[in-house]
Amino acid sequence: MDVTSGSAVYQLLSAAKTFKEIYVSEFTDGAIKEFHKWLNKEHGAHDWSYPAKFLAELEDKGDTWEENEDNVRRAIKKVVKWDICGGPLQPHEVPQVDCVISFWVLQKISKTKEEFKNNLKNVVSQIKKGGWLIIFTALNMSYYRFGKNMDKHFFLAIDGNFLRAAVIDAGLVIAKFEILPRSKVSDVLDHDSVAFLLANKKLGG
Numbered sequence: 001m002d003v004t005s006g007s008a009v010y011q012l013l014s015a016a017k018t019f020k021e022i023y024v025s026e027f028t029d030g031a032i033k034e035f036h037k038w039l040n041k042e043h044g045a046h047d048w049s050y051p052a053k054f055l056a057e058l059e060d061k062g063d064t065w066e067e068n069e070d071n072v073r074r075a076i077k078k079v080v081k082w083d084i085c086g087g088p089l090q091p092h093e094v095p096q097v098d099c100v101i102s103f104w105v106l107q108k109i110s111k112t113k114e115e116f117k118n119n120l121k122n123v124v125s126q127i128k129k130g131g132w133l134i135i136f137t138a139l140n141m142s143y144y145r146f147g148k149n150m151d152k153h154f155f156l157a158i159d160g161n162f163l164r165a166a167v168i169d170a171g172l173v174i175a176k177f178e179i180l181p182r183s184k185v186s187d188v189l190d191h192d193s194v195a196f197l198l199a200n201k202k203l204g205g
């Protein structure tokens, strides 16, 4: 399950190579509509061919970029609206899943570190015992610029130690945690590194 996708598809291209059924959640109606446009190949849908081509080149297994995209379309089982700050998702919406991915979300929706920890627990509630959480995000980032006027938007600045402790506090065991220093300088974001984290929800937790 991708918690929360926006209307993005790049992160699902490789996920759909492993997972035959994928749930997607999102908070805004606009992003859900955009995502459906792409799913249904509607006129005016966002073009995600760049990451689909990139994956085809990277894997070099003979899958075309169109197959990579259609693979995602086939795997999507349900798209649900979920306000993570409002608590766990109702079980009738989506059952607990084997793996949750969360990219660039928790710091966007949390104003404080306390809120981050609570929202992370809501995300973890969607994972089966023994299942997995994958987080990809930026560290020490306080804003990003977005939109026509490139306005600044808040992003909760956290470091690697905080992220590690919050994940353990949420009942997970960290299997892999990599921090890569920022490689490109621009005024669009002010992070100093990106973090990739893989963690397992304790069976007894």
Ligand SMILES: C[S@@+](CC[C@H](N)C(=O)[O-])C[C@H]1O[C@@H](n2cnc3c(N)ncnc32)[C@H](O)[C@@H]1O
Binding pocket: 003, 004, 005, 006, 007, 008, 011, 026, 027, 028, 031, 082, 083, 084, 085, 086, 102, 103, 104, 105, 108, 109
């Ligand atoms: C920076 S985007 C990341 C989207 C996507 N994961 C990606 O990698 O492009 C943050 C997302 O959080 C969503 N969001 C905002 N408030 C939310 C909330 N209370 N609960 C869940 N998602 C929320 C936004 O609609 C947006 O899609």
